[in-house]
Amino acid sequence: MTQQIASRELAANLEMIRLIDQKRSGYKHSGEEIYWMINHLDKIPDYQLSAWLMAVCLNGLSEDETVHLTKAMAYSGHVLTLKRHAGHNHSDACDHDHHAQSCSESKYTFVDKHSTGGVGDKVTIALTPILAALGFRVSKFSGRSLGHTGGTIDKLEAIPGFQTDISMKQFEKQIADIGIALASQSMEFAPADKRLYALRDKTATVESIPLIASSVMSKKIAGGADQILLDVKVGSGAFMKDLNYAKKLAKQMVKIGKSLNLNTRAVISNMDQPLGNTVGNGLEVIEAMELLEGKYPEDLYEIVLELASSIADVIAVKDVIHSGKAYVKFAEWIEAQGGDIRKIREANEPKFKLECRSNRDAYIKKLDALSVGQAVHELAYKASSNGYDIDNTAGVSFRAKVADQIKPSDILFIVQGSNEAELEIARDKILAAYEFSESKVKKPKLVYKII
């Protein structure tokens, strides 16, 4: 290390001590201070960042500070500027005036959708082609399975041939051509958030509304969206267990969106039991596709409708679903990314299935989403030398969910997968996730609030 670099690092460390002290003492950072920090992240050691993160957890960030942090993180790496390319086939050759004119001519709205994570949450796969069929440009970056919750990328990879690791060029071309593209979350977006997020996980500084909100929103902004749909999950199977906390978080994210001139809507929904009738990568892709074919469980349909109609007319939303237009868009999308839609069912046929039947007359009082998520995750994900081996056929199909009445020998659910011996373990765990009641049970509320 040359002396010059060493002295620059020392200066950064001293400035960071001042900023930690400022936050520790309950003062606000200026926008300049936050930009300085994020721009000098490579010179700030982990131990200083984690002290700052804890000070933020305990003393908070103001709305201004949160907006600055979000913006600074969003611009810490590559930021997609989708508008520029839409409508004139990625030509950068036009001069500025011409560009401004053709932009105003192409009146597309670029939508991104984000879920805070749940069990059986295949909403993205059904919703995004609906939005594209409605005329939105859907630009979506998704993640893999995290803990007991599923990941859209993992689910889509259950489609034979489907590619999620596509180039930016293809991504942008696909949006221009068919109005929809979905790729795995790239290292390019908001690298500052990646650094902070990894550290928060190891220092018990995850639970902070401004930190969660800025982390989510920075990635959406870097992804180039101008319309953001947030699906905020609350309950046993979600990361958030408390409705008030979820409301605060949703409000915070919507405020950040507004401050940055992005339309942002948040739907807060119940994640006490799994969403839809299936949990498992292959099963969930099929269930999402079937919704577009007009065959769906009520709860999944309700949440898809709620999210879509928060930015479009509900009649139009129902029309693109029931006319088959959304299904056609789904097929186009899957084909564009190399997937073979005709092989989805065949490829996800499991080697083994195991039914679990009722032994009583009762009503279902509870079906714990967390236990189901964990049981399916254990069945499907096996640690290997380079991460995980995933059994996409592993999963569960429910025949009875909360408020349903069951009789003796009725099927409660069917577990499936490639490993016969483990199916019994999964069955026992999922059965233990049920609670029964002698008396009638009211259907739980699904959508709590729209912000």
Place this chain on the structure above:
Amino acid sequence: MTQQIASRELAANLEMIRLIDQKRSGYKHSGEEIYWMINHLDKIPDYQLSAWLMAVCLNGLSEDETVHLTKAMAYSGHVLTLKRHAGHNHSDACDHDHHAQSCSESKYTFVDKHSTGGVGDKVTIALTPILAALGFRVSKFSGRSLGHTGGTIDKLEAIPGFQTDISMKQFEKQIADIGIALASQSMEFAPADKRLYALRDKTATVESIPLIASSVMSKKIAGGADQILLDVKVGSGAFMKDLNYAKKLAKQMVKIGKSLNLNTRAVISNMDQPLGNTVGNGLEVIEAMELLEGKYPEDLYEIVLELASSIADVIAVKDVIHSGKAYVKFAEWIEAQGGDIRKIREANEPKFKLECRSNRDAYIKKLDALSVGQAVHELAYKASSNGYDIDNTAGVSFRAKVADQIKPSDILFIVQGSNEAELEIARDKILAAYEFSESKVKKPKLVYKII
């Protein structure tokens, strides 16, 4: 790294996340949890420790937690057990019963003294031989100059031949033989505190009463004292600027002492102006020695008397000073550690002196200790490849301090040192530390409180 070690580190990291979360959420750690943390410090990364330290800064530690932390840090390394050796010349050969008996025969009290740091603070050098002359066993570990404050080790090294890096064997023998020994703070004591302290300095987590109190007390306990005298400084030249904060800290330290059955007294004193008439290593050693010769400034005498008489009869204290017994003890001590008392004055004769005279009729309203400390530090300490080169002859002698009346051409102070050019800079800075008043100024209170 073998897999076993890796998995043990992972387990430690997960447990530490739980403890950070516990403190972040405002809960108390049990004694076992605190001991676990300090005992596993080598497996806990800096970024987790700094998040915990910040959570402690903001959510505090209870008295119980502070006592556990102090004890855990004290026992994280070598702990001196001075009692065992006292009275029977460091023989470890005796069996336990015999040892217990001879211990109860040797009724020595082992005193350690600590100052939170100030400008012109030569109290340790004058006080420790007084205590030894009174019959206490003085076992003192000191540090070097920190920031603008002086360090006792640096001051004593202005005595030709004086060794501070003495062996434990010599340290213990000297205490048994002449009742006093002083060594530089060894790496052996409370290594856990050293790790935390270094991190606190870089993460703006220094200012926390339980962390400061446990840091100070853990080192005193490891040093084997059973009587602790704390000199808590407040004001411009101290690390603490606020009297209430200093009172809380002093109370916390006294409580820790009591919880561990150690007699602990704290004197809270004013550090708005330098203590005594001199600042600078050589000058301060001479001033401390002169106090024992019966020639002293009132403020230095007052604080020495206050500290000594908090654990001994004030008549006895005055007697050992004025009879010359303390001076004899001082001479014994300096000689035992290789110093030549006759050469102190000669060795610290400066190459250059520069007077600063008054140009007005006035009273001294203020003499800012911080500015004086910084000016002398800049004059005396020059960064070099292996730390600092120190000019022990550099310093300042005051002829006029707060409340003194001055006439035109009266000497205010004299700066001295080896570098003539820099004396003018130091003179200007020290002159700027003065504030004058037309009207009479009351002598400031020196001792605020004894706890």
